[in-house]
Amino acid sequence: MQTIVIVGGGAGGLELATRLGDSAGKAGRARVLLVDRWPAHFWKPLLHTVASGKRDPHVTQVDYAAQACEHGFEFVRGEVTGVDRSARCITLAPLLADDGAELVPARSLAYDKLVLALGSVTNFFGVPGASEHVLTLDDVPQAEAFRQRFMDGCLQASSRNAASGGAEQTVDIVIVGGGATGVELAAELSHSARTLARYKVHALDPQRDVRIRILERGSLLLPHLHPRLSKRAARHLRSLGIKVFTDTAVASVSAHEVRDTEGSCYPSTITLWAAGVEAPAICASFGLQVNRLRQIVVEPSLKALGDAHIYAIGDCASFVCPIRGTVPPRAQAAHQQAMFLAEVLACDGQTKAPVFAYRDYGSLVSLGPLAAVGMLRGAVGERKMQVGGALARVLYALMYRKHLMALHGFVRMAAQTVVDWIQDKLSPSVKLH
Numbered sequence: 001m002q003t004i005v006i007v008g009g010g011a012g013g014l015e016l017a018t019r020l021g022d023s024a025g026k027a028g029r030a031r032v033l034l035v036d037r038w039p040a041h042f043w044k045p046l047l048h049t050v051a052s053g054k055r056d057p058h059v060t061q062v063d064y065a066a067q068a069c070e071h072g073f074e075f076v077r078g079e080v081t082g083v084d085r086s087a088r089c090i091t092l093a094p095l096l097a098d099d100g101a102e103l104v105p106a107r108s109l110a111y112d113k114l115v116l117a118l119g120s121v122t123n124f125f126g127v128p129g130a131s132e133h134v135l136t137l138d139d140v141p142q143a144e145a146f147r148q149r150f151m152d153g154c155l156q157a158s159s160r161n162a163a164s165g166g167a168e169q170t171v172d173i174v175i176v177g178g179g180a181t182g183v184e185l186a187a188e189l190s191h192s193a194r195t196l197a198r199y200k201v202h203a204l205d206p207q208r209d210v211r212i213r214i215l216e217r218g219s220l221l222l223p224h225l226h227p228r229l230s231k232r233a234a235r236h237l238r239s240l241g242i243k244v245f246t247d248t249a250v251a252s253v254s255a256h257e258v259r260d261t262e263g264s265c266y267p268s269t270i271t272l273w274a275a276g277v278e279a280p281a282i283c284a285s286f287g288l289q290v291n292r293l294r295q296i297v298v299e300p301s302l303k304a305l306g307d308a309h310i311y312a313i314g315d316c317a318s319f320v321c322p323i324r325g326t327v328p329p330r331a332q333a334a335h336q337q338a339m340f341l342a343e344v345l346a347c348d349g350q351t352k353a354p355v356f357a358y359r360d361y362g363s364l365v366s367l368g369p370l371a372a373v374g375m376l377r378g379a380v381g382e383r384k385m386q387v388g389g390a391l392a393r394v395l396y397a398l399m400y401r402k403h404l405m406a407l408h409g410f411v412r413m414a415a416q417t418v419v420d421w422i423q424d425k426l427s428p429s430v431k432l433h
């Protein structure tokens with residue numbers, strides 16, 4: 001029986017482990033192991049809702065051990081620190097307790113097939129001060145750190161206002177990058193600031209005192225969408241009081257301000273960097289071919305170039321489809337690659353020359369709880385359809401439901417949807433502590 005080790009339980013890796021466990025794992029045809037540094041999975045496209053306080057990640061996450069038990073695979077918790085390709089094993093760092101005590105020593109795990117699904121990290125493009133002074137939305141702890149800083153900032157400004165008899169104190173949020181992550185976060189934050197004021201958590205005027213700015217290097221927000229949708233999104237953000245600065249390239253970041261290449265300064269209580277991603281540094285240490293973003297270059301079968309035992313999927317993989325071009329680092333690409341590889345690996349290589357073909361179904365960007373914009377492709381042939389407003393928001397919400405369905409099946413996804421709806425009605429609309 002061959003051992004298939006999947007490293008990274010994100011959008012691609014967890015779905016692959018679930019499918020492969022259900023097919024080859026339960027039938028005893030393969031031992032499937034999933035390795036991740038965290039004990040639970042949180043779907044990355046929802047991280048901005050954790051940062052804004054709208055979502056409690058501990059309620060939404062999927063526990064790897066429970067998922068493994070139900071779906072015929074094994075879960076190993078640990079951070080992968082290296083791959084020994086000649087011995088065909090991976091090494092895991094020791095598992096430490098919060099106080100630094102060693103719980104589990106460093107280990108190694110042997111594989112017959114290894115799937116790297118390590119995701120991506122923020123790309124700071126070498127901008128001075130960025131890596132030291134900004135927050136990112138790379139994982140749940142970062143998103144929670146942002147939420148805490150946002151709440152603290154509001155409380156501090158509010159109490160200073162009270163102490164100084166109403167002198168204007170502001171919370172300045174600078175978001176670098178006007179792509180989907182920056183736009184979605186800005187819209188959610190604006191709603192959270194209003195909700196916190198309604199709950200009287202702070203006594204700020206959310207429109208005047210919580211100043212949200214987006215700095216975008218290009219001439220339009222959401223450059224991957226049609227310019228009409230970009231302009232619509234910008235109008236919506238401005239109506240929420242968010243300031244959008246396009247054609248603004250960041251030159252440096254310090255603790256309390258962001259400076260652009262023209263010399264303008266933007267005061268900042270919190271700076272969030274959402275200007276692009278690259279593969280984690282470890283991807284360049286395996287001796288495999290990588291591109292300039294450190295993504296592992298893969299063949300059409302998703303095998304890493306030059307190693308028949310290693311595959312890569314999702315954000316950490318670079319695949320240029322001969323017909324449709326470069327596969328973007330998106331959840332839908334990770335999902336499609338997981339489905340493809342689950343079939344290939346379940347057949348144990350008996351499929352003749354499998355070729356992955358990416359299909360772009362479009363893109364939806366949330367503009368807060370009630371609106372979204374986006375472009376759908378493939379509903380009628382290859383035609384593109386622009387969508388906006390409440391309908392787009394409903395379609396956007398369905399993306400996460402689709403992910404849940406891939407992990408749990410229709411019945412459990414439907415039950416979870418009802419539970420989430422009730423939970424939404426019963427709890428405050430922003431996490432308060």
Ligand SMILES: Cc1cc2nc3c(=O)[nH]c(=O)nc-3n(C[C@H](O)[C@H](O)[C@H](O)COP(=O)(O)OP(=O)(O)OC[C@H]3O[C@@H](n4cnc5c(N)ncnc54)[C@H](O)[C@@H]3O)c2cc1C
Nearest residue numbers: 008010011012037044045079080119314315329330331332
């Ligand atoms: C705020 C935000 C909004 C987004 N919105 C959208 C959207 O609307 N639509 C869309 O298609 N995409 C969206 N994306 C992109 C999408 O989230 C990613 O493309 C997708 O999650 C990639 O899946 P993945 O499996 O490659 O990696 P991930 O989902 O990032 O998973 C990687 C996993 O690897 C684990 N890992 C990493 N390194 C190690 C290590 N050394 N050892 C052990 N485990 C490790 C991590 O813990 C993680 O669980 C968004 C991203 C963000 C941040």
